[in-house]
Amino acid sequence: MSENRLSSSEFPAASHQDGDAASPRRRGSRKSAGGVTLRDVAQLAGVAPITASRALNTPSAVSPKVLQKVREAVEKTGYVPNLLAGGLASNKSRLVAVVVPTVIGPVFQEIVHTLTETLAAAGYQVMLGQSGYENSREDALLEAIIGRRPDGVVLTGIMRSAEARKRLLASGIPVVETWDLTPTPIDMLVGFSHEAIGREVARYLHQRGRKKVAVVGGRDERSQRRMNAFAQECVALGMHEGRAPLPMHHVTAPTTLGQGRQGLAELLQAQPDLDAIFCSSDLLALGVMIEAQSRGIAIPEQLAVVGFGDLEFSRDLQPRLTTVRIDGTGIGQRAARFIIDRAAGIEVAERVVDVGFSIIARDSA
Amino acid sequence: MSENRLSSSEFPAASHQDGDAASPRRRGSRKSAGGVTLRDVAQLAGVAPITASRALNTPSAVSPKVLQKVREAVEKTGYVPNLLAGGLASNKSRLVAVVVPTVIGPVFQEIVHTLTETLAAAGYQVMLGQSGYENSREDALLEAIIGRRPDGVVLTGIMRSAEARKRLLASGIPVVETWDLTPTPIDMLVGFSHEAIGREVARYLHQRGRKKVAVVGGRDERSQRRMNAFAQECVALGMHEGRAPLPMHHVTAPTTLGQGRQGLAELLQAQPDLDAIFCSSDLLALGVMIEAQSRGIAIPEQLAVVGFGDLEFSRDLQPRLTTVRIDGTGIGQRAARFIIDRAAGIEVAERVVDVGFSIIARDSA
DNA sequence: GTGAAAGCGCTAACAG
DNA sequence: CTGTTAGCGCTTTCAC
Secondary structure (H helix, E strand, O other): OOOOOOOHHHOOOOOOOOHHHHOOOOOOOOOOOOOOOHHHHHHHHOOOHHHHHHHHHOHHHOOHHHHHHHHHHHHHHOOOOOHHHHHHHHOOOOEEEEEEOOOOOOOOHHHHHHHHHHHHHOOOEEEEEEOOOOOOOHHHHHHHHHHOOOOEEEEEOOOOOHHHHHHHHHHOOOEEEEOOOOOOOOOEEEEOOHHHHHHHHHHHHHHOOOOOEEEEEEOOHHHHHHHHHHHHHHHHOOOOOOOOOOOEEEEOOOOOHHHHHHHHHHHHHHOOOOOEEEEOOHHHHHHHHHHHHHOOOOOOOOOEEEOOOOOHHHHHOOOOOEEEEOOHHHHHHHHHHHHHHHHOOOOOOOOEEEOOOEEEOOOOO | OOOOOOOHHHOOOOOOOOHHHHOOOOOOOOOOOOOOOHHHHHHHHOOOHHHHHHHHHOHHHOOHHHHHHHHHHHHHHOOOOOHHHHHHHHOOOOEEEEEEOOOOOOOOHHHHHHHHHHHHHOOOEEEEEEOOOOOOOHHHHHHHHHHOOOOEEEEEOOOOOHHHHHHHHHHOOOEEEEOOOOOOOOOEEEEOOHHHHHHHHHHHHHHOOOOOEEEEEEOOHHHHHHHHHHHHHHHHOOOOOOOOOOOEEEEOOOOOHHHHHHHHHHHHHHOOOOOEEEEOOHHHHHHHHHHHHHOOOOOOOOOEEEOOOOOHHHHHOOOOOEEEEOOHHHHHHHHHHHHHHHHOOOOOOOOEEEOOOEEEOOOOO
C-alpha cells in the first residue's frame, strides 16, 4: 500500500538557511511546468507559502507589511495562481457548468450571457456545454461536467433521461434547472409555465375577437406544451370546434424565419380564412409576417400574429410584434445567485421560483 | 448531503489483507470531498491506482483481465475521474478558453457553437469569457483564464491592450486569434480582411451602377475598418466626390434592427437621393429594409442594401438580402484543430490562415 | 504489463 | 498573525 508521505529529512526546514536547497527540483523526479508558483512568490517575499496564499486570498488575515511584500513579489514575478491546484486542495473549483440545447439561435443567449457575466463578477468561470435537441449526447456531456467538479450546474431546457438526473443528483453538485417548471426538480428550479403561456395567449386572442386560429411551433417538448395548452384553451373558449384538431404546423428546432414563411403558406392552403397565428418563436412570427406581407395579407387587420421570446428586434418590426416576454436576464441572475449562495453555505429558502411571463401587446395582434 | 464515500471496509482488499493501513484517512488531517476516487476503484479491482489509471487512459497498455476488472469497478462505484487532479498532475487541463465580445447577438454564435462541439468531441471543455466591447475587463478575464491553465485560448475580435497580449504570450498557452487578420498575431490566426470586404462591396455596388452610397455601421474597430475601406474605394471608383466625407451613420455594438431603421431615417434626411447602403450587420440591413418599406422606397430599385454576416434569416427576407458571408463554422473548426494539434505536439505549419469571405448576391442589391 | 515512489501547486488543519 | 505538516486525486518517472 503506497504511503506517499514525504519523510521530513527530505525537506530541509524552511525557516533556517537551506543553501542550495532553494532549488525546487529534488532528485530526478518530476519536471515542473516552468511557471511561477506560490512557492517562488513566498520565497521572494521571505514568507512561508501559506502566508503568501493568505495574503492573496484573505488579505485581512496578514500584516500590512507582509501583504505589501507579497504583492510586490507577485508583481515582480508575474505570478498567476493555479486554480486547478487551488481547486483540488480546497475542493472548490469556482467553475459552473452551463448546459443549453444550443447557443445557435437567440433563445438562450440572454441566459448564457447573464450567467457568464454574473458568475464572472463573483469569481466563477462558466463552462459551456451543448446538449443538442436530442438526448443522445447527455451522458458524455455529464461525465465531462462532473469530472471537473464544478461548484454548480445550470441546466436550461434539458436533461431528460432519468439516469442522467440521478447521476447528477448523486454527484452532490448544486443543480439549477431553468426554462421550465418541471414537476420533479433535481435540486433548484427557476422557470415558468409553458402551459400557462399557451392558455394566456389563447385568451388574449379570444378577447380580441379572433375566431380562426392556428399555430406554428417547434417540435421540441416545451414548445409542444405551449401549443397544446393553447389549443385546449381555444377549444374551451369556443374559438375552435372540438371536432377537428386545431391547425398546427410543426417545425424542427431551432426555429427559423424561413420555417415561419413556409408555415403560413401551408396553413393558408388548408384554411384560407385564418385570422390569428401563435408562433413558438419571434423568428417564426417574423417569417409569418413577411409571408403575409408578400401575399398582401394585412397584419393585424386580416391576420393577428403572436410570437414568443420578445427578441430585441421585435419591437422595431412593422407592425411591431406582439409577443410573450420571458425575463432571461432575471432567470440567469437568480440561477447564479442560487449557486453562489449555495457555495457560500447559505441554504436557499425558495428552491423553486416561477418567474412568470408577460404578453407584450403591440401592433401585430 | 449524503456522504457517499465508501470506507475501505466496504471494499474488501482484493490482493492481500493489509490491516488498517488501507484506510485512506490518517490522523485527523483532511476531510475528503466525499467522492469515489481512483484509489477506491483500484482497490476494488485489486490493482494499484496507477494500473487503474492506465486502464482508463491507455487501455491498450494493460492486460484484458485487468481492464475488465477495472471497468467493472468503475461501473459498480460510479467513479468519475477528477479532471482537476488529473490536470494538475499531467499539466494538461483539457480546457480551452473561448473569448468573445458578447454572446448576445448572432455574430459570434457560429464560432462558439462550433468550438464547443468540435472541442467536446476531442475531449475538451470550453470555458466561456465575454470581454465586452470595451477593453476594461480584459485584465480580470485574462487572469481568470490563465489561472485555469487552459490548453488553449481562442480570442475572437478582441484583446487590444499590448499588456494583455504580452501576458498571454508569456503564459505559454497556445493562442488562436480569429475574426480578423491582425498584422502581428500573438501566436496563431484564423481570420479574414475587413478592409478587403469593404473594398469588394464598394466594387460590387459600383458594377451595379450605384452612385450615391452611404453606410450604417457599428463603432467597434473591425466594423470601422470595413467601413473606411469601403468609403475609400468608393472615392477611388468615382462613386463619391472626395470633398465631403461619405455619409456614415455610426451605431453602438451590438447592432440592432432599430438602429438600422433610425440609421436610414437620418441618412435620408441629409441625403434624400441615396441609392445604396452598406450595413455592418444583417440586422442593421433588415432595419434599413423595414424602414425603407414603411416609407415606400423600393428595394432594390430605388435603394440597394448590403448586409454583413449572412444570418440564417437573410435568405428568406423579402427581398432576399445581399450580404457578406463569413464562414464561422470553418473558422471554429480550424481554430479547434490548431489547438488540438498543438496539444498533441504537432507543430502547425500554417500559423496564419485567411479564410476569406464571399458576397452572396441576392435580391436586395 | 505492473507497481512504488514522488510529486503537480495549492490549501485545511492545527499549532504556536 | 505566521508557520508546519499533511494531503486534495491524479500521473510521471523509474524500476521490475
